[in-house]
Amino acid sequence: MLTIALSKGRILDQTLPLLEKAGISIPKSELESRKLILDTNIADIKVIVLRASDVPVFVQHGAADFGVAGKDVLMEHGADGVFELLDLEISKCKLMVAAEKNKNLNKSTLKVATKYVKSAKEYFYQQGKQIEVIKLYGAMELAPIVGLSDCIVDLVDTGNTLKANNLVPLELIHEISSRLIVNSAAFNTKHAEISDWIQKIEQSI
Numbered sequence: 001m002l003t004i005a006l007s008k009g010r011i012l013d014q015t016l017p018l019l020e021k022a023g024i025s026i027p028k029s030e031l032e033s034r035k036l037i038l039d040t041n042i043a044d045i046k047v048i049v050l051r052a053s054d055v056p057v058f059v060q061h062g063a064a065d066f067g068v069a070g071k072d073v074l075m076e077h078g079a080d081g082v083f084e085l086l087d088l089e090i091s092k093c094k095l096m097v098a099a100e101k102n103k104n105l106n107k108s109t110l111k112v113a114t115k116y117v118k119s120a121k122e123y124f125y126q127q128g129k130q131i132e133v134i135k136l137y138g139a140m141e142l143a144p145i146v147g148l149s150d151c152i153v154d155l156v157d158t159g160n161t162l163k164a165n166n167l168v169p170l171e172l173i174h175e176i177s178s179r180l181i182v183n184s185a186a187f188n189t190k191h192a193e194i195s196d197w198i199q200k201i202e203q204s205i
Ligand code: PRT
Pocket: 008, 009, 010, 011, 051, 052, 053, 069, 070, 071, 072, 073, 091, 092, 093, 154, 155, 156, 157, 158, 159, 160, 161, 162, 176, 177, 178
């Protein structure tokens, strides 16, 4: 039995066609049901659909053998106990620093609003800048406008969300795409089976 953990939302939408090309499909009735463990066309492969940030947790602990998660989520999680095997080249975006235009960011301690606490700390530490992190779970773009922070660290795709909130992208922290991860123990114990599927998925990218 193999269990694949997928992130709900945009990653799920873009992963399903890849899996289908590789020979794993989820019937529409399963996707539309409220079930949390979905059957696939292959009897010994199940799919669980999770909150993006929970995917590496399930894979790390072996509750799922495989998973698909954004590089942003993997960097935050630390990804201990998981191997990052493939760049699926889907759900691409950039992790960036953004702020109001002409905002002075040369302060001794910069207030940074983000849900990417670890990535933000590492980035500014490398820049030799001291920061105070304000952890948010969403609507990061609001923080500089209402004076909660000097800047934000968030994902940027088209840039429309920043623009709509009078913010400008300033510095690139990391290019983001979704990655196929595997539980490191499962990779050893179910090596033949797992390598076989990895190859098929790789050919579908
Ligand atoms: O909403 P919830 O908290 O439940 O989950 P989620 O928001 O984490 O899920 P979802 O479906 O949004 O998918 C998140 C994953 O998709 C991330 O972990 C990334 O790996 C990937 N991804 C790719 C993105 C984007 N592009 C993206 N643009 N995730 C979020 N965004 C958001 C961004 O945070 C910002 O608010 O889109 C907005 C910016 O988009 P533009 O086009 O206006 O620049």
